[in-house]
Every structure is written in structure tokens, then in C-alpha cells.
Amino acid sequence: MSAGLTAIVAGCGALPLTLGRHLAEAGAPFVFAPVDGSGAEAPEGWQTEPFLVERLALFFDRLHQIGATRVVLAGGVTRARLDPERIDPKTAMLLPRVLPALQQGDDALLRAVIGLFEEEGFVVVGAETIAPDLVPAPGLLAGPAPSPQDEKDAARAAELVALIGAADVGQGAVVAQGQCLALETLPGTDAMLRFVAGARRPDTHAARGVFYKAPKPGQERRVDLPAIGPATVEAAARAGLAGIAVEAGGVMVLDRAASVAAAEDAGLFLWVRPA
Incomplete structure (x- = not known):
């Protein structure tokens, strides 16, 4: 130090x-x-x-x-x-x-x-x-392993986040069955997940969807590095999502123990996805 x-x-x-x-x-x-x-x-x-x-x-x-x-x-x-x-x-x-x-x-x-x-x-x-421990290494932090469809949805969401991030708009997206349910804009993550909670899904009997978060391309990472925490997990659960995926090395997990516990309780996966 x-x-x-x-x-x-x-x-x-x-x-x-x-x-x-x-x-x-x-x-x-x-x-x-x-x-x-x-x-x-x-x-x-x-x-x-x-x-x-x-x-x-x-x-x-x-x-x-x-x-x-x-x-x-x-x-x-x-x-x-x-x-x-x-x-x-x-x-x-x-x-x-x-x-x-x-x-x-x-x-x-x-x-x-x-x-x-x-x-x-x-x-x-x-x-x-x-606090280096705020940025977790790649891997599954909590919950069941993402399904093949979840992995596809996370990959699609990563593409969308790269697009809106390049325009300096937001750092998150929600995708279900390859379809975008919401993009994060100025109101932030909580507002996006509240919207998703009331949105109509492509197919209620299929994949529930994934919330993905990552830094903007070329972002100044010393400030405004994306973060999730227990409240994010709870909001994702209320939105009916299968889980949360974050970019490895680019997103902080605040109060990790509580975040992991919230994900386990809700049956959501918390996945640090390799960039």
C-alpha cells in the first residue's frame, strides 16, 4: 500500500x-x-x-x-x-x-x-x-450451473452490452432465449430489473433469462467499475431470471458472502464469465 x-x-x-x-x-x-x-x-x-x-x-x-x-x-x-x-x-x-x-x-x-x-x-x-477481493476470479460463485441456453443468453447479452457501452450508455442487459428484454440506461440496474419483472417473456415455459453486466469498452476502470451486490441478486430473483453473469476481471461483487447466500436462497446462478 x-x-x-x-x-x-x-x-x-x-x-x-x-x-x-x-x-x-x-x-x-x-x-x-x-x-x-x-x-x-x-x-x-x-x-x-x-x-x-x-x-x-x-x-x-x-x-x-x-x-x-x-x-x-x-x-x-x-x-x-x-x-x-x-x-x-x-x-x-x-x-x-x-x-x-x-x-x-x-x-x-x-x-x-x-x-x-x-x-x-x-x-x-x-x-x-x-480491496482486490472485490473482483472475483472466473467461475461459478453460487447456484446451479448455467444451462446451455443460459450460456447462449449471456453471450448475446455480452454483445449487446458491448454495443451500448461503446455509446457510453450502460453496462448491463437482460436476455432470454436470445431475445433482449432490457438494456441498462441512465436509471440504472435496479430500474432495468424492475422493468423486466413486469415484462412479457418470449416463452414462460422456456429459459427464464440472464442478467449480464460488464464494463463499457475502453472504460476508465479506475472509476465506475460495475458492481453487483445482494440487492442486485434479490432484484434478479424478483424479475424471475435464471441467474446473473458478470465479466471476469471487470465487475465487483460487493458483500460477496451475502450475495452468494441470496443467490443460493433464490436458486439463481451467480457466474463470473470469462471475458
Whole structure:
């Protein structure tokens, strides 16, 4: 683990807290920086610093002041409108670099933000650098082995994810009997699986379908690496799917023990599919 303090720029979800706990258990110094409006909260006793895009330059200054050398961006963030009244003069000089990216996809925006951190001298790392066990090796993690039809559906879904990912749209798809039931877009995985739960299947007596998740082609993997967790497994079960397949080396499984237990209880497979 590199010397210096790690700053966790924390959006919503379980990942930022997971990373904080890994660092705490390793005795590594860190600061938890909740993104304004994300709802992220640090447990009592953790050092915290607020993160506001409108005060980005001041945030950089503060990180230097407390000795931070490494940054990890983790968790979901909803794009909020900037508040002009909160923008300080120093940050105003940086915003022309970020504003054009706000009009593009998530990956473009994240690349712009990473670039600013790196220009300030911080090393930006992915979540798996801090917690390598979050990214499982290829193989079946839980449930029955995928059927030949499930494997075909996963392969078809992988093709679709590559297409929408190349357009910086989403990272997931649901396929049943070779037919696409849903593609992940801005509303996210949960919204997609809720839609599938109410969608008509090609044949209710045949294959139930597979949810597949993978990074976008050429994605900046230090940020926004796809993740699933127990809630994803439960949503897939409510959608009546046969299982979940994720790209090996490209998707994090949060709270693996609980995810595996949820899949076993629901009779779903949880498969880390070789890329």
C-alpha cells in the first residue's frame, strides 16, 4: 500500500464504506469525502472532508494540507446542477474543463475529473487496488450451473452490452432465449430489473433469462467499475431470471458472502464469465 493518506470521494451505495473499512482494518490512513447531495455518511470516528464540485480547487488544497497522496472515487453520483453562488474564484478557473464533459456520457465526465486530480499530483486508483477481493476470479460463485441456453443468453447479452457501452450508455442487459428484454440506461440496474419483472417473456415455459453486466469498452476502470451486490441478486430473483453473469476481471461483487447466500436462497446462478 502506498505511503500517505487515501481520500475516498464517496457517492451513494455500499462501496465507499467497504473501502473505508478495508483501509481501517489495514491500519492505513484515509479521509472520507462525501459528495454533496449523495447521502453518503461516514461512521463515527472517521475523518471526513466534504466534497463539492463548486469548491473543487479548495478541496484539492485541503487534501494537500492533510497529506493525501492517493484518491479513489467510489459510489454512485447523481448529476446535480451547479450552484453558481457556491463557486469560488479558484474553482471557476477549472470548470471550463468539466462543463463540456457534463454534456457527454459518464465516462467522459469521469475522465475529466480524474485528469484534474492527476494534474494536482494525486494518484487516482480503482477500488480493486484497495480491496482486490472485490473482483472475483472466473467461475461459478453460487447456484446451479448455467444451462446451455443460459450460456447462449449471456453471450448475446455480452454483445449487446458491448454495443451500448461503446455509446457510453450502460453496462448491463437482460436476455432470454436470445431475445433482449432490457438494456441498462441512465436509471440504472435496479430500474432495468424492475422493468423486466413486469415484462412479457418470449416463452414462460422456456429459459427464464440472464442478467449480464460488464464494463463499457475502453472504460476508465479506475472509476465506475460495475458492481453487483445482494440487492442486485434479490432484484434478479424478483424479475424471475435464471441467474446473473458478470465479466471476469471487470465487475465487483460487493458483500460477496451475502450475495452468494441470496443467490443460493433464490436458486439463481451467480457466474463470473470469462471475458
